């Protein structure tokens with residue numbers, strides 16, 4: 001089948017909820033993708049902040065091959081397997097967490113986090129039956145399942161699917177006074193992205209995260225960090241919250257952290273990391289999943305976390321991110337309103353819509369995704385080279401210069 005035939009088949013049979021450009025991805029190497037006509041694209045999308053180790057990574061392929069060689073791709077959570085136990089230990093050793101529960105996606109991890117927060121509140125404060133509400137923030141994206149959607153306050157996503165899960169309050173992101181005003185003892189959890197991804201690459205201020213930690217403690221609520229997009233090395237620390245902790249590694253650590261996207265090198269996976277006080281309130285049968293945390297995905301995730309948590313790897317993410325931001329600034333384009341972000345989670349806000357820029361970039365061999373209508377989002381494989389970064393930025397620059 002040629003590209004046109006494949007696209008025709010897709011348009012006839014796949015649900016039309018995605019808008020796709022007119023080419024067919026066939027293979028990848030490092031941070032470069034190739035379409036079915038052999039055209040190369042520098043990929044700053046990485047499967048939407050997923051393919052941290054890039055395409056065709058030897059270690060990932062080895063981990064997959066080893067997992068497959070056992071013959072056991074799946075056992076369910078009825079039985080113990082070594083890869084799951086090993087990964088859970090690794091995630092705890094490299095974070096604030098005491099225990100981990102696995103899921104299959106980001107949204108599912110957030111659903112679990114909400115359930116765990118409610119369970120914790122029910123168990124710990126039995127005389128407060130109304131302590132089940134969630135405080136979330138403007139511009140947030142927590143996923144498209146019913147609970148996560150209720151905490152994703154955008155009409156475009158919510159309106160067609162109402163009624164939503166009740167009990168979610170929204171305060172303005174980075175506005176501690178508003179969060180304080182919206183908070184009371186009926187809130188069982190605050191959920192926040194330390195860096196908002198889909199919402200346009202907005203970084204939480206130190207005061208905001210510190211304030212939320214204090215606010216959660218004051219009202220006996222749990223603090224949940226959604227690090228589904230900003231976690232697992234993307235911002236130059238293994239977990240984005242670490243950058244807010246200063247010398248005290250735990251100063252603003254959460255009670256629950258959700259991770260997903262890059263965790264298993266492109267295989268579907270989510271994880272809910274939590275403190276013992278939360279874990280202690282969950283009992284056998286309270287929550288579960290058929291597929292989550294299977295031996296294949298956990299083997300690959302162990303490889304990803306090992307690679308990404310190496311200090312040299314993280315230092316390279318930080319310096320490549322700084323280089324990318326600097327190069328965008330140096331374009332001095334009148335169309336660029338602001339360049340922001342941390343590590344390789346970079347947003348370039350334009351004074352025009354991003355759609356035509358993204359289309360023209362693809363034609364010139366650079367893939368970029370948006371974050372809202374006016375923000376170009378660059379979330380490449382963390383192994384991207386400086387030359388590839390330069391190529392991506394120069395391509396954007398040449399297109400902006402023609403507009």
Ligand SMILES: Cc1ncc(COP(=O)(O)O)c(C=O)c1O
Pocket residue numbers: 048105106107108110141142143144193197198226227228229230260261
């Ligand atoms: C911060 C954040 N949370 C949750 C999600 C939902 O993850 P998934 O698409 O795996 O359900 C996303 C996806 O973009 C995200 O960026």
